Amino acid sequence: MTKGSQTLSATFAALADPTRLAILARLSRGPATVKELSAPFAMSGPAVSKHLRVLERTGLITRGREAQWRPCRLRAGPLKEVAEWAETYRRFWDASFQRLDGYLETLKTKERTHGREK
C-alpha cells in the first residue's frame, strides 16, 4: 500500500465523525483556537482536543506552536482527494437523478394516456 492510500484511509476514518466534520467546516473559513472550536458543541475542551488530535494525525489540520492558543488551520491536501473523488461520483448521479425526475413524469403521463401495460 502506498503512503497516499494510507493517508486516504485515515482521512475517511477521520471524516466519519460529525463533530470532526463540523470542526473542519469551521476551519475552512479560517484558523481558530480550541476555545473557539469548542463553542458550538456541548463538549469539554479536552473532548474537542481529542478530535483535534485525530485530525492532526491524519494531516487534515495543523496546529500552531504559539503558547497555549495553538490555533488550528485546515490543511487542504487530504481533503482535496476525498472531495474530488466524491465530486466526480456526485456530479454524475446528481445530474442523472435530476433528469430522472422529469423522465418519470413523462412515464406517468404516458401511463395515464395509454393505460397501464400488463
Place this chain on the structure above:
Amino acid sequence: MAEKNRVGVTTFLTPSDREIVSIRVVNAPRRLVWDAWTKSEHLQQWVLGPDGWTMPVCTVDLRPGGAWHYGYRHRDGQEMHMRGVFQHIEPPERLVRTESWGCDWPETLNTLVLTEEAGLTTMTCTVLFATKEARDKALGVGMREGWSKSYDRLDRALADRL
C-alpha cells in the same frame, strides 16, 4: 433520517471508508422506478451524468450472471463505458450488480434498494469498493483530472454532509 430526504435532493453519505451511499426520493410508484432502472429504453434517457453525454449503447441482460453495458459518447467525441454483471434481482425492490467505469476505475458492488411510501419512492444506492486499494485507485482518476476547483467544492461538500 428518512424525514430529511426530500424529492429533488440527493443525500450522499460515506458510512465507511469502502462505501458511498446516495439517497434520492422520486415522485413515482416503485414499479415505474424499477423499470426506469432496468430497461434500456428508459436508462438511455436519464443515466447520462452531466450535460453533453448520450448513451448510444445500452445492453441489459437482467438475470443473475447477466451482463450490462452502458456506452457513452460526449458531444466532443469522447467515449466512456460502464459495465458489470447482475448478481441479485428482486423486482421491484432490490438490484445488486457489479459496476466498472473502464480501465482506471475499480469494480464496485452496487446495491439499489427501492421503498415506496404514499406514492413516493426512495432510492438508496450503496456503492461498495472491494478493497481500500480499489477505492484509492478510483481516487487516482480524480487526481489526474486535476484538482483546481476542489478547494471551492470542499465547503459545499462539507456543508452538505452536516
